[in-house]
Amino acid sequence: MDASSTSALIACAAIIAIPVIQRVERRISRIKAGDQAKFNHLTLSPIQFEHHCADVLRSLGWKCKTTRASGDFGVDLIAEHGGHRVVFQIKKWSKPVNLSAVQEAVAGVAIYGAHSACVISVSGYQQSAFKLAAANKVRLMSYQDLRRFNPPTSQGFLSRLRQKRPQ
Known part of the structure; x- marks a missing residue:
C-alpha cells in the first residue's frame, strides 16, 4: 500500500469515527449534566x-x-x-x-x-x-x-x- 492509499484510508476512518466520538461525548455530557429534557431514565x-x-x-x-x-x-x-x-x-x-x-x-x-x-x-x-x-x-x-x-x-x-x- 502506497502513501496516498494510506492517507486516503486514514481520512475515511476519521470521517467515520468523528461523528461516533461526538455522539459519545454528547451522551457523557448529558449524563454529567443530568439533562432530563433529552434523557428520561423512566x-x-x-x-x-x-x-x-x-x-x-x-x-x-x-x-x-x-x-x-x-x-x-x-x-x-x-x-x-x-x-x-x-x-x-x-x-x-x-x-x-x-x-x-x-x-x-x-x-x-x-x-x-x-x-x-x-x-x-x-x-x-x-x-x-x-x-x-x-x-x-x-x-x-x-x-x-x-x-x-x-x-x-x-x-x-x-x-x-x-x-x-x-x-
Whole structure:
C-alpha cells in the first residue's frame, strides 16, 4: 500500500469515527449534566437502566461492569476506583424498595470481595430497608444521588471503604 492509499484510508476512518466520538461525548455530557429534557431514565427497561447506571459511574471515573441478568447473587453492577470495589443493587421498582435488596447487596459484598455496597432506587425505601442498611453499612441512594457518587478521594468516603474485605 502506497502513501496516498494510506492517507486516503486514514481520512475515511476519521470521517467515520468523528461523528461516533461526538455522539459519545454528547451522551457523557448529558449524563454529567443530568439533562432530563433529552434523557428520561423512566422510559428504560430495568436492564437498560442498569446499563445506564453503569454509564453514569463510568462518566464519573469508575471502572464498572454489569453482571449477568440471573445468577448474579443480587449484584447488578461492580464498580472499582483506586483499588476500592463497590457492588450495586439497582432497583427500578414502582414502589419503595424493601429489605430484600439490602440483603442481596450484603451478600454481594462477600461474593464479589467488595469493600462496600450501595442500593439505587427510583422509588424510595421502606423502613425495614433503612434499618438493615444501617446495621450493615449499605448505602441507600436515589438515582439522582448516583450522579454525585464521586471517586473515593474524600477522607470520609475512604474511611468508610477501608473496611477489610471478606476473606
